[in-house]
Amino acid sequence: MIRATAMLAAISAAFLTVPANAQKPDEFDFKMLTESKSVSLDRSKAYILVEGPGMIITSWISLPDDAQRAAWKEQRSEALAKAIADYPRDLQRYESKLAVWVKTGKRGRAPEKPVEPTEESFAWPDLESRRVFTVGPQNRFSSQKEFSLWLLEVPEGKYVFYSFGMGAWTDCACMGSLGFEAKAGKVTAVRVASTGLDGRGNVIDQFPKGTPSLDMNTRFAMLVEPPSDYALDPRLPRDMIVAADFELFQRLPNWFGGTINRVMPFEGLFTYEGSRMVDLRKEPNEGSIVP
């Protein structure tokens, strides 16, 4: 009993040292603040303001912190240990099924041999892929003819633009994206839009008549850039609104099987040399989703 109590105390102590948000690293809270006459912001909280030209849908990654990454790694280790323990039983089941399949004249598909779980073979999802969330098209903070705004209360931390659309209907910024830090007491604003391109990759107002649909699909481009004056919503304290200080993200995994794309270069911020983003600022700021 004493031993059990001591163990319990040790376990409790261990849990006390782990930050609360690390317990479930694939969960995080964010709140959409929708259209209302007035809004009261908590200066101890972080906010993101997404500006768009209309009812668009975008996806973002909330990057995990070190404690959340560690917890995720721990969960993988536990799952791997369980898979290793289960493997002899899984193999036995397979062999039984195989024997039946052979005995019955090999009709239908052969049973699949389980892969022996090892540190190398045991796959586990990227934690970041579990922390993707969508903004829009509904729940707007402001819906005007010329623009839309979405206001989110989010945990402090880094956020990366992931895609236009969601799920398999995404145009993922897998070959070049931008991220930023959302700090407490600030409304970090960013503008997102889309445009068409011509065959040379130049921005055009509209596709020429008769452009094949596949060409139109391919020549769709995404813009992630500093906000315009539309972001200066009078309901928000002016001193809290800051333009996103962008970090460059060279590559993002295509987790959801969308089409791959990249954000358009932005003058004074970055350009592309081939498929590589090049920071044009005096103090380059490049991030990575894997630390």
Add this chain to the structure above:
Amino acid sequence: MRYLFVAASALCLACPAFAQEAEKPRTDAEWMAWVPDAATIARPDLTFVEDQKDLDNYEKYYYFHRPETGFETALADLRECDANARGLFRGDFSPDPTAAMVQYGVLAGAAGGLVAGLIADAILGPAELRRKRRVNMRRCMFFKGYSRYGLDKDVWETFNFEEGSSSVAEAERQAMLAQQALVASGPRPEAKELGL
């Protein structure tokens, strides 16, 4: 003595063939890392008589080329773009091939993206997967600075592949990517450049 000489010659003649056979990749992982000698790759014949049907289909059937690019660089670029495109194809619930064996709840994703992926495929099927592959290859290679040139469908099929309801075996895939790399790093085409 003469007999011995003939036997030795026969052995030596067999040597290069044997060496080549031994170097041939055997596993999928080996095929993915395979860097063949460009001289051993069959160069595709790109000649055809252009008609209206070809012009209408250039959005789908094409090849890439970039000046002053070596075979190995072109092969690496094509492989990277193919990897981007093939992430779409799945035999499991997860679009992420690295998570193919994952023991994880499908509904646990924060965005529910995997579920959306499944629904999309169920509704749109192979045609949608083929469209995505074309878009991905065109964008990715354009971003890498390659130009695109149109091909007749029959010519295109001799060294290219599509993926809709079934996948292409790794050996076959890599052999065709090597042929594409040979073209991409070969003589500058005289045909009209199609752009992105």
